[in-house]
Amino acid sequence: MAPPEKAFPVSWDQFHRDCRALTWRLNEVGPFQAIIAITRGGLVPAAIVARELGIRVIDTVCIASYDHTRQGDLKALKGVSADVAKLGGGTGKGLLIVDDLVDTGKTGRLVRSMMPDAHFAAVYAKPQGKPLVDTFITEVSQDTWIHFPWDTALSFQPPIRDGAG
């Protein structure tokens, strides 16, 4: 697959605002018994959403697929704990799954298959992944790469006219 052409850099401030906007929507849908963060990217929005919704039971589903921008095979490294699975009645009902973004939707599809009745929220969504999420805040085009603040640092950028993404 061709590498994404456009860059969508997100600052910490913007990310925090987008997570709060996501929480305003989720607050209309809940209540939720627990949050499940899809690691690692989902840990950051999960902490913010949990704080805003007052949720203290937080678990992880650990999945890896990308080596920087290259997508490899999905690896499910860890599922939810028995306690949290029980809270969701085995199907995820009343549980909130949080990730930073959905791109092709592969990760989302796998997690949804584990907890079909859970509510799945992502901060950002690309068109291919959008049908997988119940709630998201901002859509970007499929050929855009989102640069998260925990993956980036301030650096010089060449002018757009000279070919900057």
Ligand SMILES: O=P(O)(O)OC[C@H]1O[C@H](OP(=O)(O)OP(=O)(O)O)[C@H](O)[C@@H]1O
């Ligand atoms: O919709 P998809 O095409 O499956 O892509 C979305 C997933 O890819 C990224 O995670 P990644 O596997 O890079 O791991 P990380 O969260 O540890 O960075 C991102 O955090 C999502 O979980």
Ligand code: HPA
């Ligand atoms: O656009 C993206 N940005 C960061 N990580 C990702 N993992 C899949 N797509 C993306």
Ligand SMILES: [Mg+2]
């Ligand atoms: Mg991830």
